[in-house]
Amino acid sequence: xxxxxxxxxxxxxxxxxxxxxxxxxxxxxxxxxxxxxxxxxxxxxxxxxxxxxxxxxxxxxxxxxxxxxxxxxxxxxxxxxxxxxxxxxxxxxxxxxxxxxxxxxxxxxxxxxxxxxxxxxxxxxxxxxxxxxxxxxxxxxxxxxxxxxxxxxxxxxxxxxxxxxxxxxxxxxxxxxxxxxxxxxxxxxxxxxxxxxxxxxxxxxxxxxxxxxxxxxxxxxxxxxxxxxxxxxxxxxxxxxxxxxxxxxxxxxxxxxxxxxxxxxxxxxxxxxxxxxxxxxxxxxxxxxxxxxxxxxxxxxxxxxxxxxxxxxxxxxxxxxxxxxxxxxxxxxxxxxxxxxxxxxxxxxxxxxxxxxxxxxxxxxxxxxxxxxxxxxxxxxxxxxxxxxxxxxxxxxxxxxxxxxxxxxxxxxxxxxxxxxxxxxxxxxxxxxxxxxxxxxxxxxxxxxxxxxxxxxxxxxxxxxxxxxxxxxxxxxxxxxxxxxxxxxxxxxxxxxxxxxxxxxxxxxxxxxxxxxxxxxxxxxxxxxxxxxxxxxxxxxxxxxxxxxxxxxxxxxxxxxxxxxxxxxxxxxxxxxxxxxxxxxxxxxxxxxxxxxxxxxx
Numbered sequence: 001x002x003x004x005x006x007x008x009x010x011x012x013x014x015x016x017x018x019x020x021x022x023x024x025x026x027x028x029x030x031x032x033x034x035x036x037x038x039x040x041x042x043x044x045x046x047x048x049x050x051x052x053x054x055x056x057x058x059x060x061x062x063x064x065x066x067x068x069x070x071x072x073x074x075x076x077x078x079x080x081x082x083x084x085x086x087x088x089x090x091x092x093x094x095x096x097x098x099x100x101x102x103x104x105x106x107x108x109x110x111x112x113x114x115x116x117x118x119x120x121x122x123x124x125x126x127x128x129x130x131x132x133x134x135x136x137x138x139x140x141x142x143x144x145x146x147x148x149x150x151x152x153x154x155x156x157x158x159x160x161x162x163x164x165x166x167x168x169x170x171x172x173x174x175x176x177x178x179x180x181x182x183x184x185x186x187x188x189x190x191x192x193x194x195x196x197x198x199x200x201x202x203x204x205x206x207x208x209x210x211x212x213x214x215x216x217x218x219x220x221x222x223x224x225x226x227x228x229x230x231x232x233x234x235x236x237x238x239x240x241x242x243x244x245x246x247x248x249x250x251x252x253x254x255x256x257x258x259x260x261x262x263x264x265x266x267x268x269x270x271x272x273x274x275x276x277x278x279x280x281x282x283x284x285x286x287x288x289x290x291x292x293x294x295x296x297x298x299x300x301x302x303x304x305x306x307x308x309x310x311x312x313x314x315x316x317x318x319x320x321x322x323x324x325x326x327x328x329x330x331x332x333x334x335x336x337x338x339x340x341x342x343x344x345x346x347x348x349x350x351x352x353x354x355x356x357x358x359x360x361x362x363x364x365x366x367x368x369x370x371x372x373x374x375x376x377x378x379x380x381x382x383x384x385x386x387x388x389x390x391x392x393x394x395x396x397x398x399x400x401x402x403x404x405x406x407x408x409x410x411x412x413x414x415x416x417x418x419x420x421x422x423x424x425x426x427x428x429x430x431x432x433x434x435x436x437x438x439x440x441x442x443x444x445x446x447x448x449x450x451x452x453x454x455x456x457x458x459x460x461x462x463x464x465x466x467x468x469x470x471x472x473x474x475x476x477x478x479x480x481x482x483x484x485x486x487x488x489x490x491x492x493x494x495x496x497x498x499x500x501x502x503x504x505x506x507x508x509x510x511x512x513x514x515x516x517x518x519x520x521x522x523x524x525x526x527x528x529x530x531x532x533x534x535x536x537x538x539x540x541x542x543x544x545x546x547x548x549x550x551x552x553x554x555x556x557x558x559x560x561x562x563x564x565x566x567x568x569x570x571x572x573x574x575x576x577x578x579x580x581x582x583x584x585x586x587x588x589x590x591x592x593x594x595x596x597x598x599x600x601x602x
Contacts (some may be wrong), residue, residue: 006229153182209246233266463497481518489530499599505574550590
């Protein structure tokens with residue numbers, strides 16, 4: 001039998017064509033994968049250079065790739081990185097949770113390792129240093145094993161921060177050199193800029209001001225050359241702060257004012273830091289009015305940051321909740337369609353088989369029974385859905401409570417930091433008048449911090465128990481000002497609860513009046529009594545604050561205070577803020593101050 005080769009030609013042509021199609025498909029797939037990888041790298045760079053623009057692009061990509069789990073997770077992790085870079089760890093935690101929920105056994109190892117890294121950051125934010133270091137070590141080792149150089153570099157950079165914070169500067173610089181080498185290998189010089197800035201901060205913490213300035217100026221030149229405006233403004237603040245703590249006041253002022261030219265384009269956190277630095281600068285220059293001006297601006301920026309974060313967080317939680325609701329609705333619709341199709345098939349089957357009357361009756365009975373069962377199942381599913389929705393709502397409420405507690409805790413901590421800065425500043429001041437001003441400022445800060453501490457510890461954020469608050473505040477002031485004399489105080493403010501907008505000014509007023517009594521009213525006495533009361537009047541949401549002592553009389557003291565300090569001005573301004581009325585009665589047998597005020601509507 002002869003073999004006919006011509007019969008094989010059509011088959012060979014088909015096989016060749018099939019191979020070309022497969023190869024073209026693989027090439028297209030590889031090109032698409034390379035394009036995606038390059039975009040991820042470019043977006044990481046954009047997070048550092050233009051974070052607001054990167055946020056818009058990332059959200060667009062998340063919408064586009066909602067059905068491609070691996071691509072979607074890449075952009076979701078970029079969103080986590082964006083919030084980490086911006087220092088918004090509350091949003092970072094929320095977006096990290098959204099990323100963790102889609103992890104499966106088939107998720108690529110690089111994505112799993114990035115999630116582990118962000119978990120280490122979350123541990124650090126929660127001050128769980130043991131778990132932070134444990135997981136960071138594991139992630140660094142896995143990144144090396146899988147040749148994931150970008151992750152290895154940022155893990156090393158995170159170790160640098162830890163070692164510098166614990167004053168292990170030699171170890172920290174060893175890790176800086178390793179991270180720097182890796183960033184140069186992958187040609188990610190903008191990420192390396194963060195490491196270089198951190199190196200300068202390490203020199204600053206170490207007390208090597210000139211080396212810190214050299215490093216900051218080197219980074220500043222790089223930013224200006226590459227048009228990295230946000231990093232440039234951040235470096236201006238760091239350079240100014242370094243000069244300030246090195247007591248190079250003229251240079252410090254130059255860089256602070258250079259930054260203020262660009263404050264509208266800078267990050268609000270940098271604006272806050274600049275105002276804080278200028279407040280300290282003018283206090284060193286004994287310019288109290290300028291210091292107070294920048295302190296006021298600093299608090300305004302702080303309020304803006306909180307409002308922006310609260311608004312963004314509320315939007316993110318609402319979006320997440322709506323997404324969950326939509327997914328559940330779609331799942332319920334799919335299940336209903338499946339149930340309907342299944343029922344229709346059963347009905348059709350029974351109609352075909354049921355040729356006899358008896359079988360027809362039986363089939364109808366079965367149909368009725370199944371219909372009833374289906375309705376019961378629908379009711380059960382609806383009940384389950386209601387329970388699940390209630391659980392989601394409870395979870396969202398608990399998260400909001402936790403976030404509110406965290407906000408009050410952070411405010412209290414920030415105020416404690418300011419108080420600590422005043423303590424540090426007072427060590428270098430010999431003028432007793434300036435020290436007295438600093439001490440009074442610290443007491444006012446502590447009065448506000450105490451309110452936020454009460455809110456953080458309370459079950460409700462709506463109001464503050466003034467009885468408990470005044471007891472703590474009076475104890476604190478008594479411990480500060482009363483040592484050699486036997487001065488007792490009593491408080492009567494039971495069942496008085498004020499909201500935050502009212503409690504803060506009332507707390508500051510009480511702080512000023514009680515401080516004034518402890519300092520001046522009992523100078524010539526060994527024994528004395530102080531009485532503090534807040535009483536609710538019968539109508540119009542009106543209250544009266546009474547501060548009464550049996551000292552020498554406060555009229556002369558108040559005049560002196562008004563001439564040399566701001567205590568009386570603060571009391572008058574805060575009383576006016578509350579639409580209140582101040583009544584002073586003073587004699588040789590003591591002083592009584594009554595302030596009638598209204599609770600501010602939140």
